[in-house]
Every structure is written in C-alpha cells, then in structure tokens.
Amino acid sequence: MAAETEEIRGIGHSVRRVEDDRFIRGAGTYIDDMHLPGMLYMAILRSPYAHAKLNGIDPSRAQALEGVIAVVTGELMAQHNLAWMPTMSGDTQAVLVTDKVRFQGQEVAAVIATDPYVATDALELIDVDYEPLGVVVSPQQSAATGAPVIRDEKEGQTDNHIYHWEAGDQAETDKAFAEADKVVSLDTFYPRSHPSPLETCGCIADVNPATGQATIYMTSQAPHAIRTVFALVAGLPEEKIRIVSPDIGGGFGNKVPVYPGYVVATAASLLLGHPVKWIEERSENLISTGFARDYHMHGEMALKTDGTMTGLRVKLDADEGAFFADAQPSKFKVGLFHIVSGSYDLPTAHVVADGYYTNKAPGGVAYRCSFRVTEASYMIERLVQNAAYEIGMDPADFRKQNFIEKDQFPYRSATGFEYDSGNYHGAMDLALEKVGYEQLRKEQAEAREEGRLIGIGLASFTEVVGAGPHKDYDILGLKMNDGAELRVHPTGKAILKISSKTQGQGHETTFAQIVASELGIQPEDIKVMHGDTDNTPYGLGTYASRSTPTVGAATAMVSRKLRDKARKLAAHLLEVSEDDVEFEAGRFTVRGAPDKAVTIQDAAFAAYTNFPDGMEAGLEGVTYYDPPNLTFPFGTYAVVVEVDAETGVWKVDRMVAVDDCGVRINPMIVEGQIHGGLCEGFGIAAMEQITFDEEGNCIGANFLDYLLPTAWETPRFELGETVTPSPHHPIGAKGVGESATVGSPAAFVNAVIDALWPLGVRNIDMPLTSGKVWEAIQAAQTS
Numbered sequence: 001m002a003a004e005t006e007e008i009r010g011i012g013h014s015v016r017r018v019e020d021d022r023f024i025r026g027a028g029t030y031i032d033d034m035h036l037p038g039m040l041y042m043a044i045l046r047s048p049y050a051h052a053k054l055n056g057i058d059p060s061r062a063q064a065l066e067g068v069i070a071v072v073t074g075e076l077m078a079q080h081n082l083a084w085m086p087t088m089s090g091d092t093q094a095v096l097v098t099d100k101v102r103f104q105g106q107e108v109a110a111v112i113a114t115d116p117y118v119a120t121d122a123l124e125l126i127d128v129d130y131e132p133l134g135v136v137v138s139p140q141q142s143a144a145t146g147a148p149v150i151r152d153e154k155e156g157q158t159d160n161h162i163y164h165w166e167a168g169d170q171a172e173t174d175k176a177f178a179e180a181d182k183v184v185s186l187d188t189f190y191p192r193s194h195p196s197p198l199e200t201c202g203c204i205a206d207v208n209p210a211t212g213q214a215t216i217y218m219t220s221q222a223p224h225a226i227r228t229v230f231a232l233v234a235g236l237p238e239e240k241i242r243i244v245s246p247d248i249g250g251g252f253g254n255k256v257p258v259y260p261g262y263v264v265a266t267a268a269s270l271l272l273g274h275p276v277k278w279i280e281e282r283s284e285n286l287i288s289t290g291f292a293r294d295y296h297m298h299g300e301m302a303l304k305t306d307g308t309m310t311g312l313r314v315k316l317d318a319d320e321g322a323f324f325a326d327a328q329p330s331k332f333k334v335g336l337f338h339i340v341s342g343s344y345d346l347p348t349a350h351v352v353a354d355g356y357y358t359n360k361a362p363g364g365v366a367y368r369c370s371f372r373v374t375e376a377s378y379m380i381e382r383l384v385q386n387a388a389y390e391i392g393m394d395p396a397d398f399r400k401q402n403f404i405e406k407d408q409f410p411y412r413s414a415t416g417f418e419y420d421s422g423n424y425h426g427a428m429d430l431a432l433e434k435v436g437y438e439q440l441r442k443e444q445a446e447a448r449e450e451g452r453l454i455g456i457g458l459a460s461f462t463e464v465v466g467a468g469p470h471k472d473y474d475i476l477g478l479k480m481n482d483g484a485e486l487r488v489h490p491t492g493k494a495i496l497k498i499s500s501k502t503q504g505q506g507h508e509t510t511f512a513q514i515v516a517s518e519l520g521i522q523p524e525d526i527k528v529m530h531g532d533t534d535n536t537p538y539g540l541g542t543y544a545s546r547s548t549p550t551v552g553a554a555t556a557m558v559s560r561k562l563r564d565k566a567r568k569l570a571a572h573l574l575e576v577s578e579d580d581v582e583f584e585a586g587r588f589t590v591r592g593a594p595d596k597a598v599t600i601q602d603a604a605f606a607a608y609t610n611f612p613d614g615m616e617a618g619l620e621g622v623t624y625y626d627p628p629n630l631t632f633p634f635g636t637y638a639v640v641v642e643v644d645a646e647t648g649v650w651k652v653d654r655m656v657a658v659d660d661c662g663v664r665i666n667p668m669i670v671e672g673q674i675h676g677g678l679c680e681g682f683g684i685a686a687m688e689q690i691t692f693d694e695e696g697n698c699i700g701a702n703f704l705d706y707l708l709p710t711a712w713e714t715p716r717f718e719l720g721e722t723v724t725p726s727p728h729h730p731i732g733a734k735g736v737g738e739s740a741t742v743g744s745p746a747a748f749v750n751a752v753i754d755a756l757w758p759l760g761v762r763n764i765d766m767p768l769t770s771g772k773v774w775e776a777i778q779a780a781q782t783s
C-alpha cells in the first residue's frame, strides 16, 4: 500500500533549474566543446563591400597554404545546386556568392583546413575581384526612382519592393478619422538590433560516406524544421539526417534561421568525407546573422474630445535587408503586427506594411518577439502616450478609459485576433500602486519647480504568443504544432521527450514540473530530453515564447493520457471498478475508502509486471498539440527617470514591471525570464543599435560599437504579478519569454519624453543616447 504522500514540487513551485548544475560547473556541452575524430575546420571569407559585382575568385594562393584542404566557392556550390537556398519566408538567399555581393559581410568563399587558425589565415590569400555597385541602406533609398536593383537575379523583380500587406478595415477606419474630434500622429523608427547571444552560431557537419548518414550538430532553436529544410534543399533522405542541438548559449531568435555556414560545412563534409566544424566569430555574428526590427512606422489615432479612441491607422516600411528571411506564417501576412491595437477597445484599425530589399544582412528574426509584435507594441504605446498629452489627459487615466474590460474577453480585435483573456485594469492598478504613481506626479511637479526633469513612463502592453493553430499558422507550409512523448519506467521514473529546444529558458526543469503536477511524480525523477531529431517528437522549435503554449500543453495532454491508463492499472491492483478510483498528487484511492490506495509508481510497475488481460504493456505515449488559439500575456510597466538637461544623460530611478502570463509553472524561472527581457528592452531603448554608413559599412560589428547593457548600467527591476489563466490552455499558462523585451522599450522612452514634454520635446528615436537626448532638447528650445 502507498506510503504517505510528500508534497509534489509541480506547477507553482520555484524548483531550482536542473540545467544549472552543469552550467555553473562549466560542464555544459556546446558545439565548440565537441571534437570528432578526423574533424576539419572551416572559416568563411566575407565581402568588404555592401554591393559589388563578383568578377572572379582566385583561390590558388590559399590552396597552396599548408594545412588547407579545400577552398569552397559559389561556383563549386552551384555545381551541386547549392549556391542558393530558401529562406523561412519562401524567398531565396545566396549560400556563397556567384553573381554579386548584396551586403557587407556576405559569405563569398570558405576555407577548410586541418586547423582553425590555418583556415582563418588562408582567407587573406583568396584573391577576389569585386566591382563596386551603388548602395541602398534604407527603405526610402530602396523605393527611390533609379535605385540600384538588389535582387536583379529574380525573374520579374525590377525594383526593390518585396511585399505590400494590409490588415483591418480601411473604409471603416477612414470614416472614423473623418468623424474624429482630434487626430494624433507619431512617426517613429525602431532601429535594427541584434539578439547577441553569448554563444555565437556554429555547427559540426558529419556526413559519413560509408552509410550516407548526415549528423549535424548545430546551434539551432528549431532542429526538426531545419532537418526537413535540409532534406528538401539538399535532396537527402530525411531519415538519413539527424540534427542535434546540444547546449545552446542563448538564442533569442538568432538561432532560428539556416545560415550559409551550416550549408557550406555540410556540403564540405559530404565532399571531403570528414566532419567539418564551423564556429562563427563575434563580428561575423553581429554583421551577418539574424537582425531584428529596422521598421519605420507612422501611426495615427482618431479620438473624441472626451478621450475615447475611435480609430487607428498604421503604415510601416520594413527594411528586410538583401534577402527576405523573416520566419513568416504564410496566412497572417502582417504577422503578429496585428496586435498593434494593443490593450485598447479600438472599434476599427487599418494597417499597411511594405517591405524593401536593402544592402544589409537579412533580418526579421523573432528577437524575443514573434513576427513583429515588438514593433507593434512599441508603436501603440508611444502613440498612446503622445495622444494623452495632446488631449490633456493623464496617460494612466487615458489608458484606463480605453482598456478592453475584463468582461469583454474573449475579445475580437479590430485586426481580427481573438484575445483569450485579460485584466488590463488589474495589471495597471498594481503597477501604479507599486510605483506610487499619484505621489510621484506630485514629486515630479515639485522637482520641475526646482528645474529638475523627472519623467514617468508607462506601457500597458498586450503580447501574442504560442503560434499556433494549424488552420492559421505554418512556416514554409509546416504546421506549427508540437509534440511531447512520455515514458514512465517500471520503477516509476520517467523520461519526457519534447519538440522544443531550450537555450537557457529552463525547459528541463519546468516541463518536468508539468508532468509532476499531472502524474504526481517528483520533478527530479523525470528526465527531459530535447534537441535531437532522432530522439524527440516533431515540432517547430523554440522561439517567440511558443514553448509553454504549445509544448507545455502537449506535455500536460500526454501526461493525462498516461494518467488514464494508470487509473485502469490502479483499479486492477485495487480490485475495484475504474469509476471508483480517485487521483490526487500521485495517489489513486478508492472512493469512500481513502486508505485503500496505490501510488503512480505502483501503477507504473504493474504496467510492466501485472496488467489486466487485454491491456497493452507499458506506460508511455505521445501527443501532438494543436492549440485552438494563441495566448495573450500582458502587463503594465512603469519607469521613473531623471534627465540632465545640460548633458542629455538620463538615469532610471525606478522600474516596476507587472506581468500576467497566466498560471506560472515555475515562478523563479518566470522572474528570471522577465529580468532578462527587461534588461534587453532597456538596452534597446538606451544604447543598442546597428547602423550603416552610406557605403553600407556596418557600424556595430563589435561590442565597442554595439553597446550591450552590463550589470553596471542595468537598473534595478521591481516585479509584480497578476494571474489571468488562458481559458484554452490545459494548465492555464501563457508564454512569458519575450514579454518584457516587447513591453519595456516604450516605457523607458515614454519616461524620457514625459520628462522633456514641457520643454517641447515630442519624440526621440531609440536608442536614447545622451547625445540624441541633448540634441532633442536643443532643437525644441530653438524652435
């Protein structure tokens, strides 16, 4: 009979991360820690020009260097039909250049050598004949008449325009604007920023010539999707490809795409019959891989005099770089930019998006955001603050007046999303209370009397995560559903195999906690496996906070499947009908006789030793989960800053962040996610930016030019929470990973603008460097 139950450390417990044991001992296994017998090393030659015709490549001097095994060029790749590859959005991207380079840092050739230093040295010995062409570095230049056509190899492409998409109701929105008492507008730019994971990208491609088996160890957030793409592009049988993503030192979206380096290393291994390792250097990572943002946006809001929002118009021009590589759901063209009406009960909205090719690296990765949520969130929260001032209302009151009310959920937004649940007033009220808003406004007024510039900024963001329902979401036609496979061994210990891939988020801990809650097995008795396509169920990977809404749900569902079978086994052991068996915290008891009980471990043992006639042995199963809807986490952030008008330097005095991501599986991990996200949001607001000069030279190729916030600059964050479960998620959870990065930049910028509004400053584009702030003050004072 069952032993006394101890508390199961499942959902709601701040269980310490099991991953950290190996990480803090320096015992993680990252790609660069791995060494295979006979392994060769690859280095990539990159273009110094942003746009230049390739007249020829002479690799002979490099080939002559001792230790060089081969120089791979675009021509060689073309012979194997691998010079171009598809992107996530169905565009094409050059693997190695054959005709012309289209951005600075583009892959031109690769050296394979016996030693990584020899490979790098040999790059300087490759002679390339470039003929520079005119350069385009912004959507405005790209759209100008006579601009050089960047993608002239594409049939029918006579300009640099990529797409024109619209969402919402134009006629209704025009009517709302025609009838508006007041219209407020804002032009803003969300700069190009980089996920900058600690570990750069890399791979070891190991193609075995004897068996035809290709094992590729890769820094990938989406190993299954990558395997399918490899099979389709290289024409290799899918069962002969195994993608293994070992420990990953941060992804943030940077490790979602297929980069040319992976493809060239695989081709080189196939041709040479040796494993080939490629590890990207920091500057390569910064100049050539997955950027985010780079959106120029114009927003307009229609208002009544009493402060009611009546319509929203947004036009955005996206700088996509030389190849359109966004991870792009084929149905929702403007992607999750549809969230641009935010937390507000806007009766109508119309959104127009145009994408342009430029001579910059391809971008559009979901850097802690799903398909443009960040830009949308920033747009609406900046516009709302300016609108409040323009109509003479307090920004908190203005928001509250226009929030979607708690009883309006599920709520259909003006651009067609169905928000699952929300309590925007709750999050706002808690944030205002925590920050002491009323008192702060008084102090701000007093400080202004003394000539001090205090600013209070708010952002009440609504996020949208968990792509997604198969009817609406896919990547390259692959539906965005995910799987979980659970096996409970005879001794009651379990192994959970999941299709998501943790890159530091703690999935090995939290997904075990879901099983723990559902089955009553302690989390330390559940091993979580991920990142190996041969050994985990299919799924589209981990990015854009989709793991909890999709794989988290699959984990709960597969656990329930096993619980149903375990109940049958318990009934057999207890010699009662299944209907008389109750379950709680790992114990099956007989209704009305609670001391007649067996544990889940007893049931698991019986599954292999003593199961009823007609039942299959074993206690295992697999579930693929198709979410019925996305989930919509939300929150309110409040930031207090003080700006020095003499220097433009601003510092954060307070930062209060109230988040609601539904039921929290592991509160400590959720807080860690929020801290990380807030730090990234602060970095983008304050200092991070990749710029390009007029020749297309990338300024931001190292951490001296691309500034990341360290512990020194990062403000202290004060967190709060409300809990509004998702009604359709089996455990009521919503994603959280990206929320703080999505929600916070507007709060920081709004705080600085709040401080400077009385001086006449209406807008400053991120990052708010002290120089820019100072210039904005000067410009306002002289105008």
Ligand code: CDP
Pocket (backbone or CB within 6 Å): 505, 506, 507, 510, 511, 542, 543, 544, 545, 546, 547, 548, 549, 661, 662, 663, 664, 665, 666, 667, 669, 670, 673, 733, 734, 735, 736, 737, 738
């Ligand atoms: O897809 P990704 O893992 O990046 O994002 P997520 O689904 O938001 O999850 C990030 C981490 O927070 C995971 O370890 C989740 O299990 C955890 N989490 C949680 O404990 N409770 C939630 N309601 C949401 C996420």
